[in-house]
Amino acid sequence: MPELPDLVYLEGALKKGLKNRTITGIEVKEPIIIRNLLGEPIEVIRGKEFSDVRRHGPFLVFEIGQDLRMIVHPMLAGAFSMEKKKGLVTIQMDEDVLTYLDNKKMGKIYFLKKDSESQVPRYLEQGVDIRSTEFTLEKFVSLIGASRRQVRAFLMEQESLSAIGNAYADEVLFDAGIHPKTFCYQLDAEQKQNLYASINKVIQFGIEAVQKTPHELHEKVRGHMLVRNRKNEPCPRCGSMIRRENVLGYDTFFCPRCQPAQRKTFIDWK
Numbered sequence: 001m002p003e004l005p006d007l008v009y010l011e012g013a014l015k016k017g018l019k020n021r022t023i024t025g026i027e028v029k030e031p032i033i034i035r036n037l038l039g040e041p042i043e044v045i046r047g048k049e050f051s052d053v054r055r056h057g058p059f060l061v062f063e064i065g066q067d068l069r070m071i072v073h074p075m076l077a078g079a080f081s082m083e084k085k086k087g088l089v090t091i092q093m094d095e096d097v098l099t100y101l102d103n104k105k106m107g108k109i110y111f112l113k114k115d116s117e118s119q120v121p122r123y124l125e126q127g128v129d130i131r132s133t134e135f136t137l138e139k140f141v142s143l144i145g146a147s148r149r150q151v152r153a154f155l156m157e158q159e160s161l162s163a164i165g166n167a168y169a170d171e172v173l174f175d176a177g178i179h180p181k182t183f184c185y186q187l188d189a190e191q192k193q194n195l196y197a198s199i200n201k202v203i204q205f206g207i208e209a210v211q212k213t214p215h216e217l218h219e220k221v222r223g224h225m226l227v228r229n230r231k232n233e234p235c236p237r238c239g240s241m242i243r244r245e246n247v248l249g250y251d252t253f254f255c256p257r258c259q260p261a262q263r264k265t266f267i268d269w270k
């Protein structure tokens with residue numbers, strides 16, 4: 001899954017590769033992932049230029065000409081390539097291509113007119129972008145203070161924080177030394193402050209790692225991760241075995257020693 005650091009990298013690489021390039025054709029091999037909200041065939045993008053590429057939470061927004069948009073929600077397995085590959089959708093620019101790959105076919109590509117983003121599910125419902133200046137400690141404390149959820153679920157709730165995925169949720173909680181099943185209201189002020197610092201630190205570290213690791217556009221960079229997908233490997237901090245558990249339906253990796261279960265601070269009536 002492309003996570004925020006992957007998307008930051010993609011945004012830069014795709015902007016560089018696509019900006020001011022004229023679209024000469026589009027080939028859709030898998031119509032199931034396309035949502036055409038244009039009211040006319042998607043071939044209208046032909047002859048127009050990519051004018052910009054930007055990220056909005058977990059979405060990549062391709063501005064086409066003055067008033068057309070292609071918005072991609074890659075979900076779990078969506079990826080891009082500018083090499084000639086077999087993909088689900090290919091956009092041609094003379095001899096060059098942009099290909100969308102997705103072996104789970106869960107991602108979606110929306111074609112729409114500018115200012116009709118409200119038709120894209122979850123697009124306008126994104127919470128504070130954790131890379132923006134609006135993501136302050138005060139904002140974070142107020143959001144987490146209002147949540148009745150487990151902290152890992154809260155981190156991944158895009159209506160609050162936009163956007164932390166499965167892999168970085170594990171890395172952030174490891175950095176902060178917080179057990180993934182801890183409820184938000186069990187965290188004290190210092191833990192909330194640590195968690196806020198860990199989000200910024202881990203995401204920034206991820207962005208730099210993705211940037212400096214040579215890789216193809218469609219590949220995900222995960223080698224810098226300390227606990228994610230490292231079941232039964234020694235914790236880099238204490239040497240205990242990294243554990244994998246299912247937390248609310250998600251595969252979760254953590255160190256049982258560095259991230260001890262939080263002692264209950266109130267009576268659980270259940």
Ligand SMILES: [Zn+2]
Nearest residue numbers: 235238255258
């Ligand atoms: Zn440990």
